[in-house]
Amino acid sequence: MSKKLPNNVTYLRLFLLELLPFLALVSAIFVITADNPILGVLFLIGVFLTVSGYLALIGLTFLALTYLIIYVGAIAILFLFVVMMMDLNLLDLSELPSVSFPVAAILASSLLASLISLLNQCNIPFWFDSLNLIHLIPSLSSTLSWSSTFHLIEHLHVLGLALYVAFPLLLIIVGLILLLAIIGPIVLCL
Structure with a gap:
C-alpha cells in the first residue's frame, strides 16, 4: 500500500x-x-x-x-x-502639533462614504421604513420564530442570517455605539 x-x-x-x-x-x-x-x-x-x-x-x-x-x-x-x-507621561500631548484632526476627518469621511456605498449596493431601503426587517428574507419571514429554523440549517448560519442579512443596519448601529463607548473614555481622560 x-x-x-x-x-x-x-x-x-x-x-x-x-x-x-x-x-x-x-x-x-x-x-x-x-x-x-x-x-x-x-x-x-x-x-x-x-x-x-x-x-x-x-x-x-x-x-x-x-x-x-x-x-x-x-x-x-x-x-x-x-x-x-496608568500615568504614562512619555510625551506631553499639548506640545504636539494638531495634525490629528484633519487625519481623523479624512478617515471619518472615507468610512462614511464606504458605509453609504455599501448600503446603496445592498437591496435594503435606506433609513428603513420600519425596523421589522424580517420581511426582507422570504424564507425566514414565513417562519414564526427563529427556533423553528434551527433544525433546518446550522445554528451558526441562522445567527449569521439574523445579524448580517435580516438586521444589518441595527448591527452597524450597535457597532457604532460600541465604538463610541471605547472612544468616549479616551476623550474624557485626555
Missing part, C-alpha cells in the same frame, strides 16, 4: 498545527515574565489569538470564534482601561 503524499495545503496545515502551540507557549511565558503590564496584555492577546487559530485548524471553528470575540475583545477593552488608568 502506498501512502498518498499530502499537498502543499496539508503541509502548511501540519506546520501551523506545530507552530501555533509553540507560539502560544512562548507568548504565555512572556505574559508571566513581562515587566511592563502593557506588554503583558499584548502577549496575552497573542496567546488567545494563537489558541483561536489552533482551534480553527482542528475544526472547532465556533470555539475559535468565541475565543476571538469574547477573550480578545474583553482583553482589548481591559487593555484600553489599563492604559487609561
Whole structure:
C-alpha cells in the first residue's frame, strides 16, 4: 500500500498545527515574565489569538470564534482601561502639533462614504421604513420564530442570517455605539 503524499495545503496545515502551540507557549511565558503590564496584555492577546487559530485548524471553528470575540475583545477593552488608568507621561500631548484632526476627518469621511456605498449596493431601503426587517428574507419571514429554523440549517448560519442579512443596519448601529463607548473614555481622560 502506498501512502498518498499530502499537498502543499496539508503541509502548511501540519506546520501551523506545530507552530501555533509553540507560539502560544512562548507568548504565555512572556505574559508571566513581562515587566511592563502593557506588554503583558499584548502577549496575552497573542496567546488567545494563537489558541483561536489552533482551534480553527482542528475544526472547532465556533470555539475559535468565541475565543476571538469574547477573550480578545474583553482583553482589548481591559487593555484600553489599563492604559487609561496608568500615568504614562512619555510625551506631553499639548506640545504636539494638531495634525490629528484633519487625519481623523479624512478617515471619518472615507468610512462614511464606504458605509453609504455599501448600503446603496445592498437591496435594503435606506433609513428603513420600519425596523421589522424580517420581511426582507422570504424564507425566514414565513417562519414564526427563529427556533423553528434551527433544525433546518446550522445554528451558526441562522445567527449569521439574523445579524448580517435580516438586521444589518441595527448591527452597524450597535457597532457604532460600541465604538463610541471605547472612544468616549479616551476623550474624557485626555
